[in-house]
Amino acid sequence: MSKTAGLFVRNPNFVAKQSEERENEDLVASNRLSDDSGVSEDITASKNKSKKRKTKAKDGNKSKKHKTSDEKLTAEQINEMKESEELYHSNMFRMQIDETLKEIKLKCSQEEFINKWLTTFKKFLNKLPNENISGLLKHDDYPMRTKLIEEDKKFQMTYQSPKDAFLYGSYALSTNIGNDSAVDIHLIVPDESFKKSDYLNHIFIHKKTLYLWFIAKKLKEKGTLGGNIKVIYLKNDPLKPVLMIDAEEFHISITASISQEFFKLNRFVPKTNNIKLKDVEESTTPTPHYNFNILYDCTIERNQRFIFNEISKFDNVKNAIKLLKIWIHQREFDTGFYPFNGFIVTNYLIHLIKVKKIYPTMSCYQIVRLFWNLFGHSKLDINGISLCTEKDLSNQPSIQDFHEFYDVVMVDNSGYCNILSFLSVDLYRKVRNECLNAIKVLDNKLINSFQQLFLTKIPYYxxxxxxxxxxxxxxxxxxxxxxxxxxxxxxxxxxxxxxxxxxxxxxxxxxxxxxxxxxxxxxxxxxxxxxxxxxxxxxxxxxxxVEKGPQSNQPESEEFRKFWGNKSEIRRFKDGSITESILxxxxxxxxxxxxxxxxxxxxxxxxxxxxxxxxxxxxxxKQFDIVIRSVFNELDETNEERSLAAIRAFDEMSKELRNLNDLPLEIVSVLGTDPVFRYTDVTPPNSLAKTTNSGFINKSLRGRFLTQKTLNGVIQLAPSGKWPDNIDAMKRIKAAFYIEISKKMSSKYPSTSIQVMPDCVEILKDKFVFNLKIVHPKEIALAKEEISTKNNLSTLYKANEESNRLEFENVLLPKLNSFLHGLHCRFPSYGPTVAIAKRWLYSQMIDSYLWPDECTELLVAEMFLKNHPVEPSCQPQTGFLRFLQHLATFSFENDMVVVNFNDDMDAEQIDELEVNFRKNRKNFPPIFIATSCDSSHQYGIWSTRAPSIYILKRVQLLAQCSVQIVAENFTKLNMNVVKDLFTTSLEGYNLFIHLNDKYIKKVDIVRYNFTNFKPVQLDQKMAFSGGIDFVDTFLKELRSAFDDIAIFFYNPIGSNKIAVLWKQSIKERKKFAASHLNMCKVINEQLEVNVDAILNDIQIIGKGLIESIEIIQD
Amino acid sequence: MSFEAIEKISEFKVLKLRFSESDDEKDAHEIFLKKYRSEKKSSSKPSAKTLLVLNIPPYATKDSLLNVFKSVGDVENITLIDDYSNEHKTKYNVPSKFFNDTVPFKFLIGFIVFKKSSSLDAIFSLTELPPMAETLTGIEKWTDEHNKKIVNYNDMQLEIEEYMKHFDKLLEAEKNQDNTDADEDGWIQVGKKSGGFKQSETVVHRLEEKMQNQRKKAKRNLQQISGIYAFEARENKKQELIELRKKFEDDKSKLQAMRQNRKFKPY
Known part of the structure; x- marks a missing residue:
């Protein structure tokens, strides 16, 4: 495409030809030059210019407009773009690759530093005296845990300056990825220091250690080449000593070995024995892993040269290696004991080049993609590969020979060393899986796959x-x-x-x-x-x-019993089989x-x-389950069981409602809107609700039902044109319906109790109380009605706060509820994950007013839906930790959140929205969540009211701290960590309003301070009457009155204090203006907020509920 | 609206409004009083008898304020609103036991209409106001509100029936007022009462969207059959390039934004 791109714009005759050429080009597209196509580009460019000149006259002024915009782009750019689309997934992808590679590139000064350091180091080594260092072996600080198998009096080791010292590994190949991976330097110890038989019984390893340790000691004495000098184990292998030095920002790791010809490599074929114990008469036991250890050292030089020859000329291959290494590093597959590192990637890529699956001239994107595809389908655990081209080496083992001793096989260029000897087969399979996932992510056009694959860190936890x-x-x-x-x-x-x-x-x-x-x-x-x-x-x-084992009379049952010990029991199953099994x-x-x-x-x-x-x-x-676990239940019950019970009761009730067929208008549907119906409520009620006989719960509070909480839903009636055009009349007709429903219900289903209220009905069914409202689309339209201010005559329809609220509650919330309920059914850990996440926010005294519950639900839903970079977890705890990480790292300022149920929104729609979002960022709320169940003219209604930018910042900060705590303590996660995460600091607030415990809603999960309420009995009257929540009402009034000057923080899980933070504006003095004098007093003809009066107001508003107000002096 | 003009503190009388007798002056809000003036004449708020009060705390009710102002003269009527934009919205309210609009819990603007205009002057000579009448707040108030919702539905039904009768009559009357019958010459008078053509915003939006989609589709169809003539193909290519270029520019700006946020630092 690149050759023609510039041409056919101007040359009409090109059209016919073009289709042919396209076919041809598709054929060769896969092995096309990209970066190296400098030559062809030049030709195109010049051709292009001449054509342009020719056609200019022809076009005349017909397309003047186009031309001006066209000409901003040079032919080269056009080529690049066309090329990118074909060779690089997308233009955007290519640019991101370039940016990332630029970011990790080593600076010239850094390269210079390493080279200089190496020269000085060599000089230093050459100056060291030739000392006998065998004695160090007995030293107390000798860095190896291993001791010599037998006291060998003949063991002698003398320091001699190395024959050679060179860079190897990623720094030598310039495939390093700028993380803190070490700069590898390899020393070749002169042959004279070794004996031909040293490969036996760890002797070689000890000599090597002594050599490095001696250098370390001398380096420490000198002290100018770097600090933190120590001999440690490379890749956590206690038989692989390595000398580590920190010099400037680099870690330098120095290994030592012998020249490659010194030991014959065929001594180390997997089945030979090289550890000869004295007491074993004939040592024939194969020692494949020990052999690998020695072989690895002996082949470093050879492999380095081999790799260098194969790839050093090809920048695209090197870039591909870098990208793959970043991908691996982000997933932490490259740490610890013989991990999946760049060396393996590089060797596998070379294998692919050798078998002509990859051509070094491909673009680095194509190479990466092919790597994923081919490695994803590789079978190195069954049928390994070899990079050795020679066939007739002496004693050369076959691939099958390797498989006999190692789980995963990839033989190096020498033909003797399996570089995957120690790689865990499980890790290999995991990486293989990840490769296939990566392909899936690449193919998903709805997301920025580059970010997900290369720039998102997925820590092991x-x-x-x-x-x-x-x-x-x-x-x-x-x-x-x-x-x-x-x-x-x-x-x-x-x-x-x-x-x-x-x-x-x-x-x-x-x-x-x-x-x-x-x-x-x-x-x-x-x-x-x-x-x-x-x-x-x-x-x-x-x-x-149940774990079902073999039938009890069969011979395998013995083995089963042995494996499972006393857990194994004989059971009879429904199908009649009697087997060993475990329940x-x-x-x-x-x-x-x-x-x-x-x-x-x-x-x-x-x-x-x-x-x-x-x-x-x-x-x-399940450490974090405690925060949503019922404390009055012996079992590990979370919110799920109670939610399910409530949903069942609700379904039963809605069936009954829909069966009331002699109503003036039929009930079409009954939909839940409460979080309980999507399993995301932190404190769903227990099935304990009941009616009171007296009709009075106590002297002052009336009501028919006793319950912990009422659950909300909406009723939709069959459409009718008879509804009045007046809100007041509508209210009354709805109330009339409530009365009608109540009457019919009582006669048809007497076991279901019902209570009519002016604006809703409450229904008690199966020990749950539901609060239902009739909704009608007309209400929303009526709420939008307003008289034009221009002529005071014509009626305008304009969305306002009230209409938005109605639309939210009556239309969107039921819709969202059914979507999220569906999501929970698909991923049963969704509900509890959200519940833990909500609980975490609550614990930071951020309730659903400051951070809407729906926001949390949608953010978690997005994580579950998008399926990448990791599959949704089956364990709510992991889901919760991922939520924290997401919150801590996501840039809400620059990116919007798209919750795309069933992929209802297409790429075009999302793109359009995103462009708009970027251009007019200020018009969107701090968190912008677009979902496919939004009404299409108004995306992002979920987060419009809250959170504010300040709350968002605070939550993100808290999330970052929490993630850090988890990261530091993950391998010793206990109750203290959980408490740390779910306890908030009380610093920085201006006021605390202490509440009377008597009126705080009792919950049956562990309380904010990790103490429990006493088991709550229903006859503890006040707390349960009709689900009334005094603290909530108090907060509503406070916020309604003082929203301009203060923020109120409260943990709704049983906390007994409200924290208050004054907004900045409270300290300012303002000029007098009639429109701004609320809450103010006059001082010197200026206005100042009357704090004393407001404190008094709070006392008045919360009369009876407030224990005391504590003012924090700062 | 009429109050948006810059006003001076001197135009207002400032007095302390105490919640109860025992309250300290220091903890009381200052309320701002002024004679009410409006460009529009309003029978419910005659300017000579109406007092405008600003900065009334949210828990105050008509009854509690009555106690404050009745000391200067008989009060005919008190209206409380939270915002001037609602000033003219106050609909005629049918008194009801069950269906009452609640005033938002905010600092309020009050219109106190006295029976006599002399009371209005009297107030400006005061230095201290009597406290508010006993007002329910806190637990007591919320309990009361909750209890009010527990209704006897027979009573409610009666009230609804009464209201609907009234409402239907009103509708009927309105209908009759509209002279929809053709007059002698066969003309039908289309008055403002019928409200003209109403279309809600959502509907309009949906229609617009539909039209746009149709337009797009039509365009696409047109494109499909094009390409017969060479110049068309040329135009198409040109169009394609322009789109490509646009995408390229978009990508570039996106990248720029990402770069600024140091998005490309992998670790």
């Missing part, structure tokens, strides 16, 4: 549904190996504890969890040895309450309990097989 952390403790793990490890493995994994334990534990858990999980991944971190496992549940099977919880257990069946399984298996007791395990799954 947000990736998994469950997360297990076992405290690292050598003794325990030694014991586990002693008891569970096979003899062969004990030799092979000698002194590398982690991979051995990993193998044992993962095998057991994988077997025990089976289909219940989609991913089960060992997670490690640099320089931390805690044993962590992340679990992603498979929603189809994770909540099965994890009762069929009628709450959903929250079913969610943690996997936790039960894991803790049981760890105890049963490895004797790891509960105290040593931190199991992250």
């Amino acid at each position: 947000l990736q998994y549904d469950h997360f297990i952390s076992i405290k690292w403790d050598c003794k325990t793990f030694d014991k586990i190996i002693e008891k569970n490890g096979s003899d062969e493995d004990k030799i092979d994994y000698r002194d590398s504890l982690y991979p051995h334990v990993r193998k044992l534990i993962m095998n057991v858990l994988r077997k025990g969890l089976g289909e219940r999980v989609t991913s089960l991944i060992p997670v490690t971190h640099n320089q931390s040895y805690d044993f962590n496992i992340g679990i992603i549940l498979n929603p189809e099977h994770a909540f099965n309450i 994890w919880c009762n069929a009628d257990a709450p959903i929250a309990e079913k969610r943690i069946i996997c936790q039960k399984i894991v803790t049981f298996l760890l105890k049963h097989h490895f004797n790891i007791i509960n105290d040593k395990i931190v199991y992250n799954a």
Whole structure:
């Protein structure tokens, strides 16, 4: 396309040809030049110019307008754009790639610094004396945990300056991605320091360590080359010592090895034994993992050269590697014990080039995409690949030979070393999955996929549904190996504890969890040895309450019993089979309990097989459930069960209502609007409501129903043209309907009680009380009516506060409710996730007035709907943490939130909205949420009233702090962390209004200060009458009166104080004006807010409810 | 509206309004009093007898204010509004036990209509006002409001029937006023009563949208059949390029915005 793009604009004759050419070009599009197409571009440009000149005359003044705008774009730009559309997903995508690569590029000065440093370092090494350093082995601070297998008197090691020292890895290839990854330097120790047999029994490793440690000591003495000098384990492998130095902003990591020819590589084929223990007569046990360790060192130089030859010339390949590395880094697959790092990516890409799936001339976008596609479908765990082109090396192992000893196989260029020897097969599969996900994200045209793929950080603690952390403790793990490890493995994994334990534990858990999980991944971190496992549940099977084993008379049953110990029982099932099986919880257990069946399984298996007791395990799954858990129920019941009960009662009631067929107008539908109906209410009522016989609850408060809370809904009647054009008349007709409904209901369904009120009916059904209003579209139209101010005559229809409120409550909310209810049915963790999120906001004294509940619901809904960068979690806790992260990092100023139910909005619509949003940012609220259930002329009604920019800022700040607390404590998450997150600081407020406990609504979840109310009895009269909430009414009045001068903060979950913050305007003195004198007093002919009087007002408004007002002096 | 003109403090009488006898002067709001004047003549608010009061605290009611002002003279009527824009909106209200519009809980503007115009002058010589009558606030008030909603529906039905009868009569009367019958010459008088052609904003919007869509569709159809002549193809290409260019510009500005927010720093 690029060649013709500029041409056919002017040249009419080109049209016919063009279609042919397009076909051709499609064929070659995939292996087309992009960045390197400098030559062809030049030609095009010049051609273009000449054509332009020719056609100019022809066109004449016919298209003057177009021309002026056309000519702003040069031919080159047009080419680039056309090219981008085809080679780069989209122009936008390409520009973002360029920007990001620019951002991570190393500065010249930095490159210079590294080179200079290397030269000085070499000089330093050459000056060191040739000392015998064998003695250091016995030193107390010797950095290796491993000791020599046998005292070897012949063990001698002398320092000699290295034969060579060179940069390798990402810095040498310039594929580093500007994070704090280390600069790798490799030293070649002269042959004289080694003996030919040193590869046996760790001797080589010890010598290497001594060599590096000696340098470290000397470096410390000198002290000019950098600080923080230490010998640590590379990739957490205790057999891989590495010398780390911090120099300026770089971490420099120095490895040492021997020249590559010194050991014959065929000594290290997987099945050979290289650890010879004295007491074992004939050492034939294969030591594949030890062999890999030595091989890795011996092949560094060779592999480096190989990679350099293959890719150094191709910038696009290097850029692709960088992008992929960023992608991996954002997902934290590149940390800890033998992670999935750039080295693997690079080798796999070279493999793809070798098998001609990728051409180095492709654009970096195409390479990345092909990588994802091909790696996503790779089968390295079944049929590995080799980068070695030679076929007849001596003793060369076949791919199958490798598979016999390693889980995942990718053989390096030497043909002997499997570079994935230690890579966890689970991690490999996870990465594979992520690759396929990435393709899906790329194909979704509705989102900015670049941001999601490369610029969004997904820390490990947000990736998994469950997360297990076992405290690292050598003794325990030694014991586990002693008891569970096979003899062969004990030799092979000698002194590398982690991979051995990993193998044992993962095998057991994988077997025990089976289909219940989609991913089960060992997670490690640099320089931390805690044993962590992340679990992603498979929603189809994770909540099965029974583990069905083999039939009890079959031979496999023995093994089953052994694996599950005393948990296994013989059960008869409905289909008549009698099998070994395990019941994890009762069929009628709450959903929250079913969610943690996997936790039960894991803790049981760890105890049963490895004797790891509960105290040593931190199991992250339900810590945060406490904030929405019923405190008066022994079971782990969250808000879900109560919501479900309420919904059932509501459905039953609405059926009854719709069956009342002799009403003047038929009831068409009864829709819920209360958060309970979408499972997102933090405190749904218990099914405890009842009528009172007396009709009087106590002396002063009347009412027929006792309930914790009434639930709201709307009634829609069949359309009729007879409704009056007058609001007052309408009100009365509606009331007449209420009376009619009540009469009919009482006669037809006497068990359902009903109470008529002037503006609604209350219905008690199945121990829940519902509050229903009739809605009619005409009301909204009437509310919009106003008389024109111009001529005082014509009627105008204009949206105003009242009409918006009506539309919101009568039309949009029922619609939203049904959408969100549907969403919860699709993702059953949606409701509780929102409930925890709301509770978190409440805990910061931000109630639904300051931050509408619907905003929280929609923000969470967006996370569940968009399915990326991670799939929705099955565990509300993870959902909640992701919500916090989203809140903490999302830029509401620059981006809008689109909640696209069923993808009802198309890309064009969203684009249009976004352009408008960007252009007129000031006309949109601080958080702009557009949903597909908004009315099309008015998007974003959900957040128009609140939150204000100040509340948004505060919430984001709080979210950032919370995320940090979680990140720091994730592997030791306990009640204190939960309390920290859900307790707010009381600093910075001007006033506290202390409330009388008697009138505070009782809730049956844990209270704001993590204490419980005493179990509430229904006959504790005041609190329950008709669901009345005095504090809420008080707040409404306060806010209505003083919104201009103060913000009121309150935690609606049982808190006994309201915090007040004066707005800035309160301190100003204003010029006198009749329109601004509310709440003011006159001082020197100027107006000042009369604070004393307002304090008095608060006392008056809250009479009886207020205990005291505390004024904070600052 | 008439009050938007700049006013001076000297035009107002400032007095303290105490909630109860025991209240301290210091904690009371200052209310601003002035004789009411309006360009429009209003029978409900005769300018000679009406007092305008500003900055009335939200919990004040007509009854509680009555106590304050009756000391200077008999009060005929008190109106409370929260905003001048509602001044002329006050609809005629049928007294009702069940259906009453509530005044928003805000600082209020009051119109006190005295029986005699002399009372109006008397007020300007006062230095102190009597406190408000006992007013329900807090728990007591909310309980009362709640209780009022618990109604006997037979009473309510009676009231509704009464109202609707009245309302229907009113409608009937209005209808009769409209002379919709053709006169001698066959002309039908279209008066302002019928309100002219009404169309709500949403409907208009929807219609506009529909028309726009149709227009777009028509355009698309036109484009589909074009391309027969060379010049058309040329035009199309040109159009395509212009669109491409526009998109490019959009992308660029988007990118610029993102760059400004340092969006491209991956970590």
